[in-house]
Amino acid sequence: MVMEREMMREKEEEPEEWYPPDYVYITRDEQHAHIASLPRVVHTGEVTKRYRSPKGKGERLQAKKGGVSIFLPWQHHNWKQMRYPIYTMTIFGQAGRAVEDSFAVGASGCHRHWMDAIFYRPGGTYIEEQDGVMYDCQGEGVLLVPTYSIHGHYFKEAPKKNGITVLPRIFEYIGIADMEVFDFDEEYKRKASPIGTFHIIQDVQDMMYNRRAITKWNPDSDDQQPKTVYDHYLKDVVDENRWRMQTVRWVPADSVPWEQTRQGKLKYLVHPWTNTVTRTMDCYLQEIPPGGCSGKHRHVYEEAHFICEGTGYTVQNGVRYDWKEDDLVCVPVGVTHQHFNADPEKKARIFGAHPRIFYHIGYGGIEQLENAPDWPGK
Numbered sequence: 513m514v515m516e517r518e519m520m521r522e523k524e525e526e527p528e529e530w531y532p533p534d535y536v537y538i539t540r541d542e543q544h545a546h547i548a549s550l551p552r553v554v555h556t557g558e559v560t561k562r563y564r565s566p567k568g569k570g571e572r573l574q575a576k577k578g579g580v581s582i583f584l585p586w587q588h589h590n591w592k593q594m595r596y597p598i599y600t601m602t603i604f605g606q607a608g609r610a611v612e613d614s615f616a617v618g619a620s621g622c623h624r625h626w627m628d629a630i631f632y633r634p635g636g637t638y639i640e641e642q643d644g645v646m647y648d649c650q651g652e653g654v655l656l657v658p659t660y661s662i663h664g665h666y667f668k669e670a671p672k673k674n675g676i677t678v679l680p681r682i683f684e685y686i687g688i689a690d691m692e693v694f695d696f697d698e699e700y701k702r703k704a705s706p707i708g709t710f711h712i713i714q715d716v717q718d719m720m721y722n723r724r725a726i727t728k729w730n731p732d733s734d735d736q737q738p739k740t741v742y743d744h745y746l747k748d749v750v751d752e753n754r755w756r757m758q759t760v761r762w763v764p765a766d767s768v769p770w771e772q773t774r775q776g777k778l779k780y781l782v783h784p785w786t787n788t789v790t791r792t793m794d795c796y797l798q799e800i801p802p803g804g805c806s807g808k809h810r811h812v813y814e815e816a817h818f819i820c821e822g823t824g825y826t827v828q829n830g831v832r833y834d835w836k837e838d839d840l841v842c843v844p845v846g847v848t849h850q851h852f853n854a855d856p857e858k859k860a861r862i863f864g865a866h867p868r869i870f871y872h873i874g875y876g877g878i879e880q881l882e883n884a885p886d887w888p889g890k
């Protein structure tokens with residue numbers, strides 16, 4: 513049998529090269545070497561880009577304590593352009609600034625996009641508007657923006673610390689990265705043009721409004737049990753609509769208890785086993801006691817850690833990376849890591865975020881390599 517195959521193969525003509533010679537095999541090594549060479553810590557005070565708020569008054573918003581900064585930018589689908597080793601998340605910083613002059617300063621424009629988003633808010637008082645519903649939010653927590661909702665946000669009272677916004681990059685790869693801005697401002701449009709299309713996309717809007725009006729998948733019958741596989745897909749629209757309406761959009765940090773885990777003191781604010789309106793990313797808070805450290809672990813998914821407070825370092829694959837408040841520590845795919853609090857008197861507080869796509873494709877699990885010293889069960 514093997515012989516026969518070999519003989520047949522001899523008769524076959526050599527195929528033309530359909531891959532460019534360096535396409536599949538060589539760039540993989542180049543790519544990994546490139547990712548490994550990128551900086552692991554973003555000092556967010558030295559931001560890469562600063563955008564004006566759409567209704568902002570230019571220079572005032574570019575002051576140190578105002579506006580929005582992009583730390584991990586959109587990557588233009590090309591790993592050679594990556595400046596930090598994160599493929600799956602775009603991360604913004606948001607300095608708290610209270611609204612002034614009837615929204616002239618401090619309010620985001622009213623807009624809509626397919627991608628969902630997690631805003632980590634360190635404190636303050638703020639209003640979030642989503643599809644005409646106003647959410648009053650206060651204190652530390654995460655604000656969740658569902659996919660394709662018209663929304664805007666502003667602070668009534670600014671927090672004393674900076675926060676961050678985490679957006680999943682998966683939407684760009686699956687062809688639904690469009691962004692629409694409702695209250696037009698030429699300056700904003702010009703500044704923000706790399707991130708998408710800035711008009712109402714009528715066919716998308718029509719589809720979404722029709723889709724969201726569906727409350728029954730089988731109007732001819734009261735029997736709501738799917739009888740075919742295809743029926744499951746029809747029923748999914750109804751289920752998705754119901755789910756979206758009853759999910760949580762604001763998770764105050766103090767609504768979730770701390771858990772003592774093998775990795776240290778953690779509280780997950782968004783995760784696959786909770787009912788939140790974002791499905792693309794998970795996030796948590798972690799505290800490391802003075803002079804202490806976290807456990808050491810490794811996971812396939814990549815991860816970003818925003819340092820809410822404290823001074824310390826993270827050891828990644830044996831290399832030490834120092835951090836301080838407002839830094840963003842990036843952990844690339846499959847790298848071992850452990851955080852150390854270098855301050856003998858103050859705790860360190862970290863907001864961590866990672867994409868959920870890895871979980872959906874069967875690589876969401878964590879491999880524990882060393883337990884935190886304060887893990888009681890060790």
Ligand SMILES: [Fe+2]
Nearest residue numbers: 623629657663
């Ligand atoms: Fe948004």
Ligand SMILES: [Fe+2]
Nearest residue numbers: 809811815849
């Ligand atoms: Fe981790």
